[in-house]
Amino acid sequence: MTRQTQKNRAGFTLLELLIVVGIGAMITAIAVPNVVIAVSNSRLRASMTSLSGVLQSTRMLAVKQNRTMTTRMTVQSSGMVAYAKLATASTPLYVNDMQVEMEAPITKVTTPSGPGAPSALNTGVLGFTPQTGEPSFNTRGMPCAYSGGSCPNQGFAYYFHDNRSGATAGWSAVSISPAGRIKKWYWNGSAWVD
Numbered sequence: 001m002t003r004q005t006q007k008n009r010a011g012f013t014l015l016e017l018l019i020v021v022g023i024g025a026m027i028t029a030i031a032v033p034n035v036v037i038a039v040s041n042s043r044l045r046a047s048m049t050s051l052s053g054v055l056q057s058t059r060m061l062a063v064k065q066n067r068t069m070t071t072r073m074t075v076q077s078s079g080m081v082a083y084a085k086l087a088t089a090s091t092p093l094y095v096n097d098m099q100v101e102m103e104a105p106i107t108k109v110t111t112p113s114g115p116g117a118p119s120a121l122n123t124g125v126l127g128f129t130p131q132t133g134e135p136s137f138n139t140r141g142m143p144c145a146y147s148g149g150s151c152p153n154q155g156f157a158y159y160f161h162d163n164r165s166g167a168t169a170g171w172s173a174v175s176i177s178p179a180g181r182i183k184k185w186y187w188n189g190s191a192w193v194d
Contacts, residue, residue: 040170043103044162048172048184050100051082051158055135055174055182057098058084062137068144068151070136073108080106087136087146105163112159118171118187121157125192128178130157135176143176153178 012020055071061084062069068087073080076093083099085091093099110132111120123129135156136146144151155178162170171187185192 040162044106044160044170044172045184045186047080047102047106047160047162048174048186050102051174052182052184054082054084054098054100055176058135059137059141059143059180061098062139063141066139068136068138068146070134070146072134076101079103080108087151102160103162107161107163109159109161112161112171112187117161118192120159121173121175121185121192126155126157126175126177128155130155130175132157137180141180143178143180 058069058071070085070087070089071082072085072093073082074093075081078101080102081093081099082102083093083097085097112118121130131145131154133145133156135154136144136151138144138151138153142153143156145154156176157173158175159171159173162172173185173187173192175183175185177183183194185194187193
């Protein structure tokens with residue numbers, strides 16, 4: 001072969017390059033939605049783990065300080081924040097309050113609703129009738145619904161939606177049994193799983 005023939009055979013043709021770019025574009029179009037869903041799921045799970053941690057910390061503070069403590073949730077400009085306060089405190093969130101910011105965009109709802117929303121966790125699954133108010137923990141660490149100095153033992157359930165596109169995904173819940181067991185739940189499109 002001559003030097004000129006070898007030079008003509010080196011490199012890629014425009015057609016070969018376009019085929020490779022097209023294959024890359026198809027793989028990207030398939031992979032990006034899956035990556036977005038995986039990131040959304042991990043953020044939702046991280047938020048529920050953080051919330052469970054705040055609930056457990058509130059419970060420990062109640063026992064340690066021998067006072068009834070409440071976990072409150074509020075929406076800040078940066079997202080939803082869960083924090084611990086004395087049950088009798090009417091003050092807003094302060095910097096020195098034990099708190100955790102949940103991953104955005106997450107919304108707390110009283111009960112799941114809307115297109116593709118799951119049914120609420122029922123008594124058969126939970127083993128108790130859940131309350132949806134702010135959970136308090138008494139001096140023995142038992143969950144209760146604080147009201148005017150009284151704190152009767154209760155179980156709680158909270159629902160969250162991460163506002164992603166895709167009607168059947170993005171739902172989670174946290175339950176607190178009357179015995180104090182904190183459990184995270186995730187909607188898999190057909191059932192609540194932990």
